[in-house]
Amino acid sequence: MKQPFRKKHGPLNLQVAGRYRILGLLLVLWLTGLALTASAWTAETDPERITIIVSLKIKPYMDAVQGIREQLVKRNDVALNVMFMDAQNDAGHDSLAKRMGASPPRLAVAIGPEAMEFLWTRFQSAAVKKMYAMVLDPERVVPGYARRCGIGLNIPAERQIKEFKEKLPELKRIGLIYHPGMNQGFALQAKTAASQNGIELMLLAVDSLDEISVVLNNHWATIGGLWMIPDRVVISESLIPYLIKSAMANNVAVIGYNRYFIESGAACALVRKYQTMGKQAAEMALSMLYEDVCEPTIPAYEVLINPRVLETIGLSYPASQGPENQP
Template sequence: MATTNGTQLFPYSVGATRLLFFFMLVPWFLTLQESRTVNAEEAGVRRIAVVVSQNIKPYLEAVDGVNLALSKTSEATVEVVKLWRFQTSERPSLAKSLLERHFDLYLAIGPEAFRFLWNHFDSNSALKLYSIVLNPQTILGPGNKFCGIPLNIPVQEQLRIIAAGIPNARKIGLLYDPSYNEEFFKNAANFASMRGIEIVPLKVDSRKEIPSLLKNYLTDMDALWLIPDRTVISESIVRYVIKEAFIKKVPTIGYNRFFYESGALMAFIFNYQELGGQAAQKVLAALSDRTCSDSVPLFQVWINKRVAEKLERNVPETILPPFVFGP
């Protein structure tokens, strides 16, 4: 190393010089990052907390849809909160922490997240939306105000589609437990009567009653309608009911891919990534005008051509949305 009268001209090694330079840059870099954050806020970029109920595929696909839709705009950024990682006793502290961070909007994915946000976040101080929640009014009870995208297709819309898909159906059996779905039946019967259709109530209090009920009434039905119901619906029951209806040449209407694959002629199908994208658009709208109302979820109606052929049902070569031929 070069010296002058025994004194080093460059008292630091090359490595030490680089290290010193790095530490000189750190404060500048942190200042730059802080500046970028401030500039983003000044530019109107909103911060969204997406609270996810459980680590299951439909919810994760919905989160992907939210992220994908919002990544195409510079209006909002997303932070995902995995609610399933927090015990019930820890959730009040989680809520406090989220509120202190002053997100512009909180989005619940699934019923647990929905209940968490509405129980812990005051609507006057936090803008809240929900998605992928079936029958939200039964979770919070009457009198509560909430806004989002329920996992419910309005009964009148379902009947319109059923009438279009099975035009000769004049007597449709509805299999349900009145403890859970009496109100659905009443609404369905009311709207169906306007179309000249009779909804026949196939009421059960337990699954043991289903075989005798089908034996006594199924042959008089033009179609059988299965809806979400805690008593009636299980994988084994669904397969059994669809098989019995198929034997008697009665088409079945279901509400997800499992029904379709089990032999239903028609099934209402949700694409959860699309529902996430729909929720993202609702987020942007709510942030824009601070108002909100519930929206009908995006859905398709899959037609099972193989089942239609075996039931000797005529299916046109081309069909219009929301109808599609299933895989």
């Protein structure tokens, strides 16, 4: 008598069922692996958040922010957030610190000295990388700045002296007016660099605005150029036109540090290019994010020459200087 089909083929059915269970388990594991891979891929491709803290809404700072945006806007691996300091409604910057702490970025960029001071003294987070831009004398803003990363507004003395030698080769004696308490170190570096480049640099130290006229009146006859550097003590915007007019009357070429000097009649000015500095800051930010590297960077600038002024005071205009170097 034949056995029932189910009983006869029972072991076979069990084998088939077992195989299906194994295949089902493998399918579940495969799908789980896909989900985990997708999750990991999503996490890896989340953009790195960069917060830009701006000291004030003034054109130089906004130009720098624009430069950062232009450099990073097409990248999908970073996300920018811009915050402005509000001295009027948030004098202690408590609100800004709370907002930063609630959603800390991977990197914070301080634009201007106030933002730099806030970032290093008020916002304490070891997990957030920090850098600065558009800061004059950063070592005065946050002590120990050599350990800080960023792009200052200072152009090395040696670089400026070389620019004078190339752009104004007839100037052999230049007077540098400065406050010793603010710029003594820079003045000494400049004197050494000038000597190495065949230029005699006379250090005209003054302790107050009242001393400037006296010191210059004693040296107009012995200098061919007057070099004015950013110095909070002895240089003010209202003083610049007066000094330039006095220099012109004595056939002395004034060398300044922004477009206002050229517009006021200076012969030459080393003008910082703020938007390009923003692009420099963007590149530095990427290096910090992905390589943890921060290389010293000279701020972007251009040398403007005023040929009409040079002609008026009897200095020749180098033929190598093209229209792009004129105001």
